[in-house]
Amino acid sequence: xxxxxxxxxxxxxxxxxxxxxxxxxxxxxxxxxxxxxxxxxxxxxxxxxxxxxxxxxxxxxxxxxxxxxxxxxxxxxxxxxxxxxxxxxxxxxxxxxxxxxxxxxxxxxxxxxxxxxxxxxxxxxxxxxxxxxxxxxxxxxxxxxxxxxxxxxxxxxxxxxxxxxxxxxxxxxxxxxxxxxxxxxxxxxxxxxxxxxxxxxxxxxxxxxxxxxxxxxxxxxxxxxx
Amino acid sequence: xxxxxxxxxxxxxxxxxxxxxxxxxxxxxxxxxxxxxxxxxxxxxxxxxxxxxxxxxxxxxxxxxxxxxxxxxxxxxxxxxxxxxxxxxxxxxxxxxxxxxxxxxxxxxxxxxxxxxxxxxxxxxxxxxxxxxxxxxxxxxxxxxxxxxxxxxxxxxxxxxxxxxxxxxxxxxxxxxxxxxxxxxxxxxxxxxxxxxxxxxxxxxxxxxxxxxxxxxxxxxxxxxxxxxxxxxxxxxxxxxxxxxxxx
Ligand SMILES: Nc1ncnc2c1ncn2[C@@H]1O[C@H](COP(=O)(O)OP(=O)(O)OP(=O)(O)O)[C@@H](O)[C@H]1O
Ligand SMILES: [Mg+2]
Numbered sequence: 001x002x003x004x005x006x007x008x009x010x011x012x013x014x015x016x017x018x019x020x021x022x023x024x025x026x027x028x029x030x031x032x033x034x035x036x037x038x039x040x041x042x043x044x045x046x047x048x049x050x051x052x053x054x055x056x057x058x059x060x061x062x063x064x065x066x067x068x069x070x071x072x073x074x075x076x077x078x079x080x081x082x083x084x085x086x087x088x089x090x091x092x093x094x095x096x097x098x099x100x101x102x103x104x105x106x107x108x109x110x111x112x113x114x115x116x117x118x119x120x121x122x123x124x125x126x127x128x129x130x131x132x133x134x135x136x137x138x139x140x141x142x143x144x145x146x147x148x149x150x151x152x153x154x155x156x157x158x159x160x161x162x163x164x165x166x167x168x169x170x171x172x173x174x175x176x177x178x179x180x181x182x183x184x185x186x187x188x189x190x191x192x193x194x195x196x197x198x199x200x201x202x203x204x205x206x207x208x209x210x211x212x213x214x215x216x217x218x219x220x221x222x223x224x225x226x
Numbered sequence: 227x228x229x230x231x232x233x234x235x236x237x238x239x240x241x242x243x244x245x246x247x248x249x250x251x252x253x254x255x256x257x258x259x260x261x262x263x264x265x266x267x268x269x270x271x272x273x274x275x276x277x278x279x280x281x282x283x284x285x286x287x288x289x290x291x292x293x294x295x296x297x298x299x300x301x302x303x304x305x306x307x308x309x310x311x312x313x314x315x316x317x318x319x320x321x322x323x324x325x326x327x328x329x330x331x332x333x334x335x336x337x338x339x340x341x342x343x344x345x346x347x348x349x350x351x352x353x354x355x356x357x358x359x360x361x362x363x364x365x366x367x368x369x370x371x372x373x374x375x376x377x378x379x380x381x382x383x384x385x386x387x388x389x390x391x392x393x394x395x396x397x398x399x400x401x402x403x404x405x406x407x408x409x410x411x412x413x414x415x416x417x418x419x420x421x422x423x424x425x426x427x428x429x430x431x432x433x434x435x436x437x438x439x440x441x442x443x444x445x446x447x448x449x450x451x452x453x454x455x456x457x458x459x460x461x462x463x464x465x466x467x468x469x470x471x472x473x474x
Contacts, residue, residue: 128282129319129378133333133385134308143332147323 008192015194019186023195026182027202033168033178036096037103038161044104045111049149050141052116070109076170078102083174095174107164114156118149155217162210166203179203230258231294233389233420234279239288241274241444248274249285250444254422256389261421263431263452266441267467272424275441276391279422280311293388309337312382316394318374320366326353326377327362330384338385352384353377356410372403376410389420396427428471432456440464 051063070078082105083098093101122145130140150157172181179199186195234256241249248271256262264272277283279290281297281304290297295307320329330349334340340348353359356376366374375395382390392411396404408430415421415434425431431438432452439449442463448455459465 123317123319125315125317125319126321129313129315129381130321130332132280132282132308132311132313133381134305134337135333136305139336143336144321148321151323 010193010197012192012194015186015190015192016198018190019183019195019198022182022186023179023198023202026177026179026199027206029177029182030165030168030179033096033099033171033176034165036100037107037168038164040100040104041107041111041164042157044108045113045115048108048112049115049119052112053119053141067109067112070105071113073106075102075106075167076173078106079170080173095171095176098174099168099171099176103164103167107160107167110160111157114153114160115149117156118153119145121152122148155214155221158210158214158217162207162214165207232256233258233260234290234292234422236275236279236290237288239275239278239290240286241271241278241283242286248444249278251288252441252444252446254279254439254446256420256422258420259418260436261415261423261434263435263438264422264424264441265426265428265431265438265467265471266447270441271444272441273393276313276393276422276424279389279391280308280313282313305337309333309385310388312385312387312390314375314378314382314390314392314395316397318366318371318378318398320374320378320381322366325363325365326358326369326380329366329377330381333381334384348384349380352380355383355413356380370403371399372406375399375407379407379410379414383414383419389422390414392421392423392425394424394426396425426471428456440467442467 048063048067051059054060073081079098079102082102083093083095086093086098086101126144126148127140130144131137135143168178169180171178172184175181177185179202183195183199187193232255234254236252236254239249239252239254240247252271252275254262254275264275266272274283278285278288279292279297281290285298288298292307293310295310296302297304297307320326321332324332327346327349330352331342331345334345334348335342338345350359350362353362356379358373358376358380361369361373361377366377369377379390379395395411396407399407404427408427411421411423411430412434423431423435435452437449438452438455440447440455440459440461440463447463448459448461455464456468459468
């Protein structure tokens with residue numbers, strides 16, 4: 001294979017031009033999936049984190065099992081299980097429904113652990129001061145504890161969100177035409193790897209600003225700790 | 227003073243933490259406008275007693291009324307009742323993500339349901355009482371320890387409590403900042419606030435307290451006017467404790 005062959009197989013502008021429309025729909029699908037899956041995960045995680053503040057063992061035990069289980073099961077396995085398994089339980093789910101459920105379970109558990117760590121990082125004196133002024137437990141959470149908790153773990157939340165957006169590529173196994181799925185379609189039609197490279201570039205351009213933001217936040221937190 | 231009903235009436239307070247018996251039957255009466263000072267060795271249960279008074283800590287047994295409200299009854303709305311009991315902590319516990327004004331206004335809005343404008347007007351008035359009106363827009367991290375503690379006092383008095391509890395309000399402060407906080411407390415007292423103060427500031431106790439309560443090992447050992455308790459303590463434990471304090 002000559003260098004020109006190599007360029008043609010991986011970096012052909014002509015192929016990019018041909019594949020772009022299909023890659024574009026893939027990107028839109030990826031963005032749509034992210035827009036569904038990230039809020040679901042954060043919401044589920046918030047629910048789990050709030051439940052973790054309940055000290056009762058009837059809450060604590062099931063919660064621990066839940067979180068451990070869904071962090072241990074590989075997300076791809078979970079997704080296939082939801083998509084292929086739920087119909088046996090009499091529940092038909094669409095591909096997008098399966099992705100939503102799978103991500104809610106998996107990424108919710110991760111977001112939940114991050115937010116729980118955030119809540120625990122807020123000194124107990126904050127809760128006491130707020131309660132002493134008559135705020136309810138829930139009001140205290142909402143106005144005093146959670147804002148500090150989220151701020152304290154913001155880099156971890158963003159970092160996890162990056163992972164979640166990348167992980168949306170597993171939706172291709174349930175035939176959702178997201179970016180990677182479309183790139184592989186284009187690859188098989190054109191007999192050329194360029195669409196995959198193009199997809200990688202698109203992922204990079206999409207996520208790189210977030211990565212930059214993350215490093216800046218992390219540096220700032222380090223500086224703040226000094 | 228004996229005629230008006232007490233603002234705080236705590237009887238036979240016991241508190242266990244697991245097997246640890248921290249309060250062993252404490253009685254505490256505080257009359258309207260009275261300033262009661264609570265002193266005693268570390269671990270004697272002073273903080274626990276204060277925290278029982280607004281039910282931050284649940285007593286194991288006993289009875290507590292504040293301004294006639296049964297604080298321990300299941301049917302009492304504890305969040306409503308707590309507005310009558312202001313509390314100031316050793317470590318200030320200001321909300322770091324809110325300005326001084328936000329700290330003071332939060333409960334006015336969310337607990338008392340006041341509009342933002344009214345809550346902020348009242349919050350400003352409370353900050354003014356501790357001479358920090360000009361710091362309303364500052365975050366806790368931009369204030370000195372003494373200023374933070376005064377904001378914490380403003381946060382409590384803004385709710386117009388019937389009694390204020392202070393748990394070592396000056397212990398975390400650099401010596402040069404103590405005076406400002408004590409001055410704020412003295413002004414509160416002059417305005418007629420009922421106060422229970424746990425503190426090692428004996429000078430302040432001598433100058434401002436109506437009564438000093440000495441606690442040891444979860445019990446009230448003796449109490450009386452400062453001149454009496456400091457000048458002629460009756461109990462050996464009190465003498466030993468005061469001797470220790472003076473040597474510092
Ligand atoms: N939440 C808790 N769980 C277990 N033990 C506790 C708890 N709070 C307080 N104690 C214990 O109760 C005892 C009394 O504590 P408390 O804080 O009331 O003492 P104190 O008189 O305020 O002491 P100090 O002068 O050091 O503040 C101590 O032995 C303390 O370790
Ligand atoms: Mg204490």
